[in-house]
Amino acid sequence: MFRSLFSASGEHGASEPPCSSSAPPVKLLVIQADDYDWPAMLKGATLQDGRPILVFQTGWPDIHVHCSTYSSARICVEMMSWAKTATLPDGYVSNRRITIQPDFVLVRNEVKTPSFDGRSKLNGLLFAGVPCMNSLESILLFCERPAVQGALHRLQRAGADFPVVPQHFCSSSKSLMYGYTFPAVVKVGSAHAGCGKMKIHDHKQMSDFRSILEMMPDEHCMVEPFIESQGDLRIQKIGSNYRAFKRIGISGDWKTNTCTSIMDEIECTERYRRWADAAATFFGGLDILTVDAIIEAETGKEFILEVNGTSSGLHPDKAEEDNGFIKQLLLEKMNLTLC
Structure with a gap:
């Protein structure tokens, strides 16, 4: 399995169209499935050494990451589908899986949302040491x-x-001992885009909320005064x-x-x-x-x-x-x- 994934060509399931330039293209992986057309925005762009940039745009749920220190390929990212807004490079079709070896990554989507957790894929990119903007290390910390x-x-x-704003952190419902200003706002886990947040009006309602938090024993919580x-x-x-x-x-x-x-x-x-x-x-x-x-x-x-x-x-x-x-x-x- 790894022999096929980490072959010299770096492709599995689709071969990469030849580049018209004498210099091989640099492969840029853009993680943004919700908007914008990065292949079109970077069309014709080259690095200062003359190498063209081949852009692959997709989302976190639509990739698998394979890494190996036994191979010069280092990393292979399998793309199941392209971002709906992305223009496909010449020679590629939308209904075929491809495997690429990205040279650089641009991340514009959240790794972790209320309905999806892509940290395992992010960890694969970290394992391989692929350069990224922002850094992969900072993106991992922003998941928490x-x-x-x-x-x-x-x-x-x-x-x-x-x-x-002042804040109170508790690692679980057992350490939720907030007794400061009310009303307050509770934020469960790494709350995102308004999800996982609730306005608490008094101690009685906080007690009810604590009982709900007990149903999520692995989640932390932060509390801050409502402004x-x-x-x-x-x-x-x-x-x-x-x-x-x-x-x-x-x-x-x-x-x-x-x-x-x-x-x-x-x-x-x-x-x-x-x-x-x-x-x-x-x-x-x-x-x-x-x-x-x-x-x-x-x-x-x-x-x-x-x-x-x-x-x-x-x-x-x-x-x-x-x-x-x-x-x-x-x-x-x-x-x-x-x-």
């Missing part, structure tokens, strides 16, 4: 929200202008490019990221840039990130809620330009790593 929140609180304790807000902030950093957005919910739901809301670009002040620059130092350095904050309605104070990494979504009105920034940064990283 307490690690990210811990980095935020360390910055705050160091005296930086980094007003993080009545006048809006949310999102500070975005892609390389040296910054943006700031303000989002205001209009449906009355306290989760403005899951309800109907208005999101407008605002000035990215020097303070917001400092927040993004500080977060960019996390876990060896982040190329793509967003800082999410909330504005307290009564006082106007701003509290940082969380940082998101390489899978940070883009504002639809700014996506074309921001993907251009990601493309530019990606080519710089690939040239630095592969040339």
Whole structure:
């Protein structure tokens, strides 16, 4: 089995079309199944040594990762299907599985969601040491929200202008001893996109929630005071490019990221840039990130809620330009790593 998977050609089930250039193409694996056409965006792009870039775009559920230290192939990624939005390179067909040996990876989708856990595949890429933007190590740590929140609180304790919302962590229902301000917000596991979060109004409701958490003995939980807000902030950093957005919910739901809301670009002040620059130092350095904050309605104070990494979504009105920034940064990283 491994002999066929790790053959010199690196292909299993499909042969790679010959490249018209004298230099063999560099294979870029893009993990983004929900949007955008990366093969089209990188069409005609080459590295500084003249090698063309062959782009394979798919999602975490649609790959298998095989690694071996016995072979010069090092890693083979089996793609069961292409991203629906992706343009296929010449010579490839959408209904055939292929196996590639990626030289570089761009990750734009969450590894772990409420319905899927792709950490085993991410670990395969880590085992093989494939270069990636952001780094694979940082992406793995972003699968564990307490690690990210811990980095935020360390910055705050160091005296930086980094007003993080107070939080309580418990490793299971047995250590859930929250007795601070109510109402509060509980976040189970590595809560994502509004899922796994609940507003708790008092101690009695917290007791009921604790009984629910007992049904999930392997899950941790974080609790923070509920802040009545006048809006949310999102500070975005892609390389040296910054943006700031303000989002205001209009449906009355306290989760403005899951309800109907208005999101407008605002000035990215020097303070917001400092927040993004500080977060960019996390876990060896982040190329793509967003800082999410909330504005307290009564006082106007701003509290940082969380940082998101390489899978940070883009504002639809700014996506074309921001993907251009990601493309530019990606080519710089690939040239630095592969040339």
